[in-house]
Amino acid sequence: MSGTAGAHPATGARLTTGTAPATGTNGPRRGPLATLNPLAKLAAPLPAMLVVVFSRDMLLPLAFIVLPLLVLLLGARLPGRVVAALLVGTPLAAAVLGVSFGVWVDPAGLSGPATATVLFSIGGWSFTLAAYLVGFTTGLRILAILMLSLMAGMTSAGPEFVRAMVQNLRVPYRIGYTALAALRFVPRFGHELEIIRAAHRVRGTVRGRGPIAATRRALGTAVPLLASAIRHAERVALAMDARAFGAHATRTERVQSPWRRRDTLFVAGFVSVSAVIAWLTWGR
Amino acid sequence: MSTPPIIELDRVSIRHEGAARPTPAGVSFEVAPGEVVLILGPSGCGKSTLALALDGLVPHAVPAELEGTVRVAGLDSREHPVGVLSEHVAMVFQDPDAQIVTGTVLDEVCFAPENQLVEASEVLARAERALKLVGLWDRRAENPDTLSGGGRQRLAIACALAMAAPVLVLDEPTANLDPAGIDEVYAVLRELADDDDHAIVLVEHNLDAAVDLVDRVIVLDAAGRLVIDGPARQTLQARADELAALGVWLPVSTLAAMRLRDAGVPIGPLPLTPADLAAALDALPSLPAPLSASSPVRSTALTPAPSLTPAPSLAPPSAIQERSGTVIVAHGLSVRRGGRRGPVVVHDVDLEVAAGEFLAIVGTNGAGKTSLLQALAGVVQAPRGTVDVLGVDPARADVRERARRIGFVFQNPEHQFIAGSVRDELEQGLRLQGLDDAEVTASADRMLRRFGLDELAEQHPFLLSGGQKRRLSVGTALVAGAPVLALDEPTFGQDRARAAELLDMLRSLNDEGTTVLVVTHDLQLVADYATRLAVMRGGRLLGVGPTAELLAGPLIEQAGLRHPPLARATRGLEHHPEWHTVTRMSQLPVAAGGAR
Numbered sequence: 001m002s003g004t005a006g007a008h009p010a011t012g013a014r015l016t017t018g019t020a021p022a023t024g025t026n027g028p029r030r031g032p033l034a035t036l037n038p039l040a041k042l043a044a045p046l047p048a049m050l051v052v053v054f055s056r057d058m059l060l061p062l063a064f065i066v067l068p069l070l071v072l073l074l075g076a077r078l079p080g081r082v083v084a085a086l087l088v089g090t091p092l093a094a095a096v097l098g099v100s101f102g103v104w105v106d107p108a109g110l111s112g113p114a115t116a117t118v119l120f121s122i123g124g125w126s127f128t129l130a131a132y133l134v135g136f137t138t139g140l141r142i143l144a145i146l147m148l149s150l151m152a153g154m155t156s157a158g159p160e161f162v163r164a165m166v167q168n169l170r171v172p173y174r175i176g177y178t179a180l181a182a183l184r185f186v187p188r189f190g191h192e193l194e195i196i197r198a199a200h201r202v203r204g205t206v207r208g209r210g211p212i213a214a215t216r217r218a219l220g221t222a223v224p225l226l227a228s229a230i231r232h233a234e235r236v237a238l239a240m241d242a243r244a245f246g247a248h249a250t251r252t253e254r255v256q257s258p259w260r261r262r263d264t265l266f267v268a269g270f271v272s273v274s275a276v277i278a279w280l281t282w283g284r
Numbered sequence: 285m286s287t288p289p290i291i292e293l294d295r296v297s298i299r300h301e302g303a304a305r306p307t308p309a310g311v312s313f314e315v316a317p318g319e320v321v322l323i324l325g326p327s328g329c330g331k332s333t334l335a336l337a338l339d340g341l342v343p344h345a346v347p348a349e350l351e352g353t354v355r356v357a358g359l360d361s362r363e364h365p366v367g368v369l370s371e372h373v374a375m376v377f378q379d380p381d382a383q384i385v386t387g388t389v390l391d392e393v394c395f396a397p398e399n400q401l402v403e404a405s406e407v408l409a410r411a412e413r414a415l416k417l418v419g420l421w422d423r424r425a426e427n428p429d430t431l432s433g434g435g436r437q438r439l440a441i442a443c444a445l446a447m448a449a450p451v452l453v454l455d456e457p458t459a460n461l462d463p464a465g466i467d468e469v470y471a472v473l474r475e476l477a478d479d480d481d482h483a484i485v486l487v488e489h490n491l492d493a494a495v496d497l498v499d500r501v502i503v504l505d506a507a508g509r510l511v512i513d514g515p516a517r518q519t520l521q522a523r524a525d526e527l528a529a530l531g532v533w534l535p536v537s538t539l540a541a542m543r544l545r546d547a548g549v550p551i552g553p554l555p556l557t558p559a560d561l562a563a564a565l566d567a568l569p570s571l572p573a574p575l576s577a578s579s580p581v582r583s584t585a586l587t588p589a590p591s592l593t594p595a596p597s598l599a600p601p602s603a604i605q606e607r608s609g610t611v612i613v614a615h616g617l618s619v620r621r622g623g624r625r626g627p628v629v630v631h632d633v634d635l636e637v638a639a640g641e642f643l644a645i646v647g648t649n650g651a652g653k654t655s656l657l658q659a660l661a662g663v664v665q666a667p668r669g670t671v672d673v674l675g676v677d678p679a680r681a682d683v684r685e686r687a688r689r690i691g692f693v694f695q696n697p698e699h700q701f702i703a704g705s706v707r708d709e710l711e712q713g714l715r716l717q718g719l720d721d722a723e724v725t726a727s728a729d730r731m732l733r734r735f736g737l738d739e740l741a742e743q744h745p746f747l748l749s750g751g752q753k754r755r756l757s758v759g760t761a762l763v764a765g766a767p768v769l770a771l772d773e774p775t776f777g778q779d780r781a782r783a784a785e786l787l788d789m790l791r792s793l794n795d796e797g798t799t800v801l802v803v804t805h806d807l808q809l810v811a812d813y814a815t816r817l818a819v820m821r822g823g824r825l826l827g828v829g830p831t832a833e834l835l836a837g838p839l840i841e842q843a844g845l846r847h848p849p850l851a852r853a854t855r856g857l858e859h860h861p862e863w864h865t866v867t868r869m870s871q872l873p874v875a876a877g878g879a880r
Binding site for chain 1: 341346374379383397401404407447658663684712
């Protein structure tokens with residue numbers, strides 16, 4: 001977090017107005033998408049996701065990859081690195097997913113001219129263009145759902161989600177904020193796991209290859225990891241209790257998470273556009 | 285006193301679930317507003333449990349039985365939940381990481397008052413006040429993870445202050461910090477103690493840091509009974525022998541003065557800080573000559589009573605034993621963290637370790653000490669040809685070959701346990717060497733006896749006590765006959781009794797011929813135990829040399845460290861220049877027949 005010195009006056013201003021989240025840690029926090037309620041960004045693509053799940057063809061998921069991508073590029077000022085990753089990574093992922101799903105396709109269920117085009121073959125088994133296309137379509141569907149959820153994921157942070165859930169959906173704050181505290185465990189455990197693996201390597205447990213040895217190794221690291229996880233969780237729980245967490249039915253919300261007209265408009269607009277796209281592309 | 289006490293304890297006994305007897309047992313005392321109270325006692329006396337009882341975590345959140353009454357601002361802790369009591373008592377715990385629940389420094393400080401339904405504008409006002417006081421206001425937008433250990437603990441103090449409670453309870457707040465972090469935290473605590481707004485109850489074993497800010501000490505004995513309750517300075521001075529006998533850790537300056545008094549040096553009231561000790565020594569017209577490094581007298585701040593070096597016993601049988609010569613050679617060693625493109629954390633280190641040395645690697649957090657030690661022991665890979673341990677490159681050698689040369693002990697012994705019983709832990713390393721069953725059993729039995737674990741052979745390693753776990757981890761590192769033992773921060777987060785137990789064990793291993801390497805930031809420990817010192821800063825080795833020489837020179841300060849208490853007292857002596865190099869307890873003169 002170097003170079004934050006320049007950001008301090010801005011943070012101070014945000015504090016006094018209390019409209020923008022004070023959490024300025026990760027993710028881009030600019031552009032019109034970022035000012036929407038996280039729940040709006042989560043709800044708007046739900047119908048589109050449902051349609052994608054039940055679609056069979058290529059054009060519809062493709063359209064629902066392009067739509068959220070456009071919304072993201074226009075509505076959130078993403079850093080250049082992220083834009084590049086999205087624009088290059090998405091087609092690349094689709095191409096790779098096409099192969100990895102394609103090899104699982106049962107050739108007996110395929111028909112049409114594409115079954116004759118063999119892309120490569122290993123022994124008696126051959127990978128046809130038809131199989132690849134089926135795999136590719138499945139890959140596109142998964143990417144479409146990913147893209148649709150990225151609209152919310154890339155423009156709002158965890159604490160905002162929790163705030164919206166607690167304030168707008170009336171989820172009990174004890175659950176929401178405990179989940180948030182638990183999220184902090186993840187990097188800690190990752191680091192701890194690394195140390196445990198090194199410690200076990202030194203003891204000479206990394207013997208043998210194959211799934212059985214790997215499973216035994218994993219079990220061996222699970223015990224110390226679990227022991228320290230439980231101890232850590234107990235300590236965190238004590239610290240939270242000592243800070244009056246859960247003492248009252250509600251807690252002060254320093255930052256409001258309002259549902260505004262623009263949130264309604266965004267949801268209505270996105271759902272309408274989704275409907276039009278689905279109607280135009282279904283079955284093509 | 286006209287003001288009523290803010291905390292009243294009446295015959296409080298607390299028995300943890302499954303414990304045979306209560307600790308603390310029958311403790312009564314009161315804390316007045318604005319008072320700074322230090323609770324002392326040997327490990328296991330229930331100090332931390334007592335701290336948890338002061339805001340109702342015992343009995344409400346911890347499975348323990350509370351007898352007697354705890355009253356906080358007149359409220360019986362049994363009848364009021366923690367949430368209500370938290371308006372009167374704020375807590376700071378030992379582990380800074382286990383207290384952080386949100387993603388930014390500001391959110392963290394606001395967390396408690398938000399839970400207490402304080403109005404939003406007041407929450408922010410309190411947060412600003414608290415963060416400014418601990419010096420973190422400018423970093424309020426940052427993730428707490430980016431703060432140093434000392435910074436995170438200051439954040440925990442700010443969180444407690446934001447609760448606007450009249451009592452602050454701190455449970456071993458500096459046990460997990462390096463010297464710089466300890467100084468940071470005590471600078472904040474000193475300010476709080478001076479302004480009298482808060483009553484502070486401090487549980488701490490590091491008396492060197494705490495002694496000059498407390499008003500009063502309360503001492504528990506090993507059974508958890510209150511034995512001393514009195515004004516801090518007078519109590520520590522007048523009853524130092526009694527406290528030492530109870531197993532309470534006294535300031536190093538006090539221990540040194542007690543040693544000198546036993547040797548016949550007429551020291552008046554016992555000094556509590558290095559400055560006191562220096563003044564007391566300078567006031568004397570003459571001092572006996574300090575003992576030379578080669579004297580057989582042994583004494584440390586952990587076990588101050590002087591003793592004589594035991595006659596060297598026979599070294600344990602070992603596969604590759606070189607009684608003289610070098611065991612480790614590092615040449616042009618650089619270490620990268622996190623793969624080929626990670627940052628270089630150790631730069632171009634040249635180091636030789638001779639057989640039989642006790643070498644300490646010191647430096648501030650992030651100086652690269654642990655990385656250096658791990659590279660020397662082959663835990664992380666160093667560039668080919670830069671490290672040699674008894675003829676092999678440890679990172680590329682077969683596990684079996686490496687285990688016969690060097691054992692590595694991680695900071696947390698649990699991380700290294702891989703078997704279901706203590707015996708299996710030891711036998712695993714022996715089977716790795718390809719020994720037959722009879723040899724494996726015989727060697728394991730010998731190790732079990734050597735480390736005092738023979739009664740616990742069938743126990744699961746995770747069910748051992750802290751000290752036993754530590755002994756077992758050292759045992760597993762040495763079981764294959766390694767003549768070199770490397771330990772990463774072996775005393776981190778431990779109380780003094782356990783630290784003393786471990787270090788005395790390392791010392792006896794060293795006496796038996798094992799070469800010992802430790803990474804540490806506890807410089808009094810270094811002064812008392814290590815024969816040689818390697819000082820690091822910013823990934824580079826600033827210097828290596830005999831401990832006494834380096835501690836007397838400027839290198840320690842160049843590395844951003846502080847001299848240990850005894851060295852701080854003796855360095856500035858005006859009338860006794862021959863004492864300037866006295867840095868370790870064993871250099872203090874002993875009366876004839878004083879050492880046994």
